[in-house]
Amino acid sequence: MDLNFTEEELAFRDECRRFFTTEIPAALREKVAQGDHLSKDEYVTTQRILNARGWAVPHWPVAWGGQDWTPVQTYLYQDEMQQANVPAPLAFNVSMVGPVIAQFGSEAQKKRFLPRCANLDDWWCQGFSEPGSGSDLASLRTTAKRVGDKYIVNGQKTWTTLAQHADWIFNLVRTDPTAKKQEGISFLLIDMKTPGIKVRPIQTIDGGHEVNEVFFDDVEVPAENLVGEENKGWDYAKFLLGNERTGIARVGVSKARIRRLKQLAAREVAGDVPLIEDRRFREKLAEVEIELKALEMTQLRVVADERRAVKGKPNPASSILKIKGSEIQQRITELTMDLAGPYAWPYTRDEDEGSNEPPVGPDFAAEAAPMYFNYRKVSIYGGSNEIQRNIIAKAILGF
Amino acid sequence: MDFDLTDEQRLLRDSVERLVADRYGFEQRRKYAAEPGGWSREMWAQYAELGLLGLPFAEDHGGFGGGAAETMIVMEAFGRALILEPYVATVLLGGGLVQAAGSAAQQAEILPRIAGGETVLAFAHTERQARYDLADVATAARQDGGAWRITGEKGVVLHGDTADTLVVSARVSGGRRDAAGIGLFLVPAEASGVTRRGYPAQDLLHGAEISLHDAPATPLGTPGEGFAAIARVVDRTIAALCAEAVGAMAELHAMTVDYLKTRKQFGRPIGDFQVLQHRSVDMFTALEQARSMAMYATVMADSDDADERARAVSAAKVQIGRSARFVGQEAIQLHGGIGMTMEYKAGHLFKRLTMIDKAYGDADHHLARLAAAGGLFSEAA
Ligand SMILES: Cc1cc2nc3c(=O)[nH]c(=O)nc-3n(C[C@H](O)[C@H](O)[C@H](O)COP(=O)(O)OP(=O)(O)OC[C@H]3O[C@@H](n4cnc5c(N)ncnc54)[C@H](O)[C@@H]3O)c2cc1C
Numbered sequence A: 001m002d003l004n005f006t007e008e009e010l011a012f013r014d015e016c017r018r019f020f021t022t023e024i025p026a027a028l029r030e031k032v033a034q035g036d037h038l039s040k041d042e043y044v045t046t047q048r049i050l051n052a053r054g055w056a057v058p059h060w061p062v063a064w065g066g067q068d069w070t071p072v073q074t075y076l077y078q079d080e081m082q083q084a085n086v087p088a089p090l091a092f093n094v095s096m097v098g099p100v101i102a103q104f105g106s107e108a109q110k111k112r113f114l115p116r117c118a119n120l121d122d123w124w125c126q127g128f129s130e131p132g133s134g135s136d137l138a139s140l141r142t143t144a145k146r147v148g149d150k151y152i153v154n155g156q157k158t159w160t161t162l163a164q165h166a167d168w169i170f171n172l173v174r175t176d177p178t179a180k181k182q183e184g185i186s187f188l189l190i191d192m193k194t195p196g197i198k199v200r201p202i203q204t205i206d207g208g209h210e211v212n213e214v215f216f217d218d219v220e221v222p223a224e225n226l227v228g229e230e231n232k233g234w235d236y237a238k239f240l241l242g243n244e245r246t247g248i249a250r251v252g253v254s255k256a257r258i259r260r261l262k263q264l265a266a267r268e269v270a271g272d273v274p275l276i277e278d279r280r281f282r283e284k285l286a287e288v289e290i291e292l293k294a295l296e297m298t299q300l301r302v303v304a305d306e307r308r309a310v311k312g313k314p315n316p317a318s319s320i321l322k323i324k325g326s327e328i329q330q331r332i333t334e335l336t337m338d339l340a341g342p343y344a345w346p347y348t349r350d351e352d353e354g355s356n357e358p359p360v361g362p363d364f365a366a367e368a369a370p371m372y373f374n375y376r377k378v379s380i381y382g383g384s385n386e387i388q389r390n391i392i393a394k395a396i397l398g399f
Numbered sequence B: 001m002d003f004d005l006t007d008e009q010r011l012l013r014d015s016v017e018r019l020v021a022d023r024y025g026f027e028q029r030r031k032y033a034a035e036p037g038g039w040s041r042e043m044w045a046q047y048a049e050l051g052l053l054g055l056p057f058a059e060d061h062g063g064f065g066g067g068a069a070e071t072m073i074v075m076e077a078f079g080r081a082l083i084l085e086p087y088v089a090t091v092l093l094g095g096g097l098v099q100a101a102g103s104a105a106q107q108a109e110i111l112p113r114i115a116g117g118e119t120v121l122a123f124a125h126t127e128r129q130a131r132y133d134l135a136d137v138a139t140a141a142r143q144d145g146g147a148w149r150i151t152g153e154k155g156v157v158l159h160g161d162t163a164d165t166l167v168v169s170a171r172v173s174g175g176r177r178d179a180a181g182i183g184l185f186l187v188p189a190e191a192s193g194v195t196r197r198g199y200p201a202q203d204l205l206h207g208a209e210i211s212l213h214d215a216p217a218t219p220l221g222t223p224g225e226g227f228a229a230i231a232r233v234v235d236r237t238i239a240a241l242c243a244e245a246v247g248a249m250a251e252l253h254a255m256t257v258d259y260l261k262t263r264k265q266f267g268r269p270i271g272d273f274q275v276l277q278h279r280s281v282d283m284f285t286a287l288e289q290a291r292s293m294a295m296y297a298t299v300m301a302d303s304d305d306a307d308e309r310a311r312a313v314s315a316a317k318v319q320i321g322r323s324a325r326f327v328g329q330e331a332i333q334l335h336g337g338i339g340m341t342m343e344y345k346a347g348h349l350f351k352r353l354t355m356i357d358k359a360y361g362d363a364d365h366h367l368a369r370l371a372a373a374g375g376l377f378s379e380a381a
Helices: A005-024 A025-032 A040-052 A072-085 A091-104 A107-118 A231-243 A251-267 A279-308 A317-344 A364-380 A385-397 B008-021 B027-034 B041-052 B068-081 B086-099 B105-115 B225-264 B275-299 B306-340 B345-358 B363-372
Strands: A124-127 A145-148 A152-155 A168-174 A185-191 A197-202 A211-222 B121-124 B141-144 B147-158 B165-171 B182-188 B196-200 B206-219
Touching: A005 A072, A025 A040, A072 A251, A072 A279, A091 A124, A091 A168, A091 A185, A091 A231, A107 B182, A145 A168, A152 A168, A152 A185, A168 A231, A168 B345, A185 A211, A185 A231, A185 B041, A197 B141, A251 A279, A279 A317, A279 B363, A317 A364, A317 A385, A317 B147, A317 B345, A364 B306, A364 B345, A385 B275, B008 B041, B008 B068, B068 B086, B068 B225, B068 B275, B068 B345, B086 B105, B086 B121, B086 B147, B086 B165, B086 B225, B121 B147, B121 B206, B147 B165, B147 B182, B165 B206, B225 B275, B225 B345, B275 B306, B306 B345, B306 B363
Parallel strands: A124 A168, B121 B165
Antiparallel strands: A145 A152, A152 A211, A168 A185, A197 A211, B141 B147, B147 B206, B165 B182, B182 B206, B196 B206
16 A cells, blocks of 8 residues: 555646646636636636647547546546636536547547537537436436437426537437336437527526526437437436546545635634634534545545446446535535625625626625535535435445 | 413414415515515515514504514514515614613604604624624714714625614724623714615625714714623524524425425335435424524523523524524425525525524524533533
8 A cells, every 4th residue: 555646646746737727827717716607718718728738538538639547647637627726628528428429429420529529619518307307317208209310309408507508418318208218218419509499597596597498399400410329328328427437526626625715714804813713613624624535535546446447337436426525515615604704695796797896795705605505506416415325325235 | 381372472473474475475575575675665564564563662662562482473484484674673673772772762762663664774783803793893983072973884784775774883982892882873874974885685685884984873872881782682683583594494394395295206206215204304303403492592582681691592593503504405405406496485595594694693603602601501400
């Protein structure tokens, strides 16, 4: 057992750090640090800088722009990127639809979609959940009927993140209504400009607009946009969901947030004493730090095991990472809100930039409560924490 | 020992519950929130008509002569419906301070107007550096000839944007964090030297940052001796907020149980999953513990023993803060995506509960205050 990285790994880490902190605009990274919303352009700018370096999609096959990195390198890249507050490459592109197309798509689809996907020339969104199908995804009812060389799609998706920016949506659709529910599903790529698609915004409790309902009314989709085989979509969806092993813990993000929380707590006073000197606050902070360290070690163990893992097969370890990672992220938003104290209360979030009104209370306070509210989502989406527990139970208890 | 309501109290509860059931549905509330200052003048008039705005005041002052128990009954119903009107600011804080510190003439002048719904008050007390310390007051009052003038910065003033009269705390003597030397003053909100920056808050209530620059002020009671009244009124208000939180938690729990019974996944109501049943049981337990402590705070809120009262109120605020956080987070989680949306009431209850913890001291603050005061049970038998 050796917890140290090798010389080469350390050199690689430094290279990542240098790149992220010098090549990604500091103003953008500062926005991420403060929890501000990024515009579409800001995501695109970042991803293109990464892609120009070959670092937007390192986990993809080398032929399609991937890097032949060891799991440790991939880990270091992610950790450094998150710690530097770099806006992450769009997950829908790089972690979801890209790997599915690379693995199961036709050559023509790979050529057509993958380069644009990596460069964020196409913005993808994920059309899985429906009003009646959340945790029980396989019960989905959006249909695609084959007519000649087209599919006709009807139905509704919901909670579709950033569909308002999207050029394309990857949809799970029911192609065989008579088959057992998992066996009648296909994976279809749909151009968002196709007639018959309507996007309706959903406002979340923090006041933001990041999710939408997407309606399909007789939407014609060329049959060539089917990925892989008809009625095999469930397998591809499982591959997609099991693909992300370690990124979901977001350990680097939490490290950066704790660091910032400490800086803020050194500035914020109660009476005349900075809160960082308040014993109770410090102990609460230390407790999260312990949880995070444990998670980081667990993640490193998973990384070390990665060499033996079967690609695309769900691993109960990733469920542990998801549960603990989301709980820790939520806890940090809670502490940040507590730090803001009475000034967590005003709602003065500045949606239209360029307002020059001074903040009400400490400058971090406006985002503190909205972020706490918004982060309730991380234990709901991507397979809720209850569903993750079911996965672990099945794996370790055999139920 | 009797936890039952009297006939009169039951009548009060029924009439308030009927009013909010008829007039304060979630959609109606959305309309009220869009009115100036984020609340309904029409509902305000309704509260006046029902006698709610004079609830704690003496009958001589157009009131109902109610105590903390009556306030608890009203606040619990208000909590379920997420009432937006400036009841706490005007009746409990403003009216409470006039009652506790004002001269007989001031009481006779102001309290009937509150009871009649003719005036809206706000308590401009908290300052940025003070955080939750009630005695930390830098705003200064000085006498200029015979007249008092106030200069300083007040923040997070509940309904400070629509109040016509501000009750302002200001230092007459002593150091910034001394309890002694703090005075209470009445300042017309439109007076020269008063600048207000209003805003909606996370829970859709409204607040304001208020700058005072040589603002003309009338002392409420003896200048420099206001702290005891502040402490008493804030403790009572905390007890009332605890009751409001219990109402909000009860509603949130009921909504969650309802959802568990109706939402189907995997071909059955999600409430069939025992793991979710237990989660709703834990929510229920947290709610009932909170309810018990809200009652305890209510009973103690009228106590003249300031030390005993403060310990009870702090204990309740800690319990409420913790229960509210737990119930709120669990309710959102068990609702899944729908709980995250602005269109659904659960998220609003969660946000109000979160913000009640931030009002007049969060759970950490009150835990420290209680511990410093020696806790609840003395070592002597
Ligand atoms: C902010 C946000 C962004 C999202 N983005 C997207 C997106 O881009 N694309 C997309 O397709 N989807 C997206 N989702 C949807 C997300 O994946 C679903 O919300 C999630 O799958 C849960 O489904 P549900 O909301 O219908 O809740 P439900 O499945 O109805 O669950 C309700 C509650 O029951 C619990 N539960 C359900 N089944 C069980 C069980 N068997 N055992 C124990 N407990 C159970 C759940 O854990 C939850 O607590 C997003 C959601 C949110 C909140």
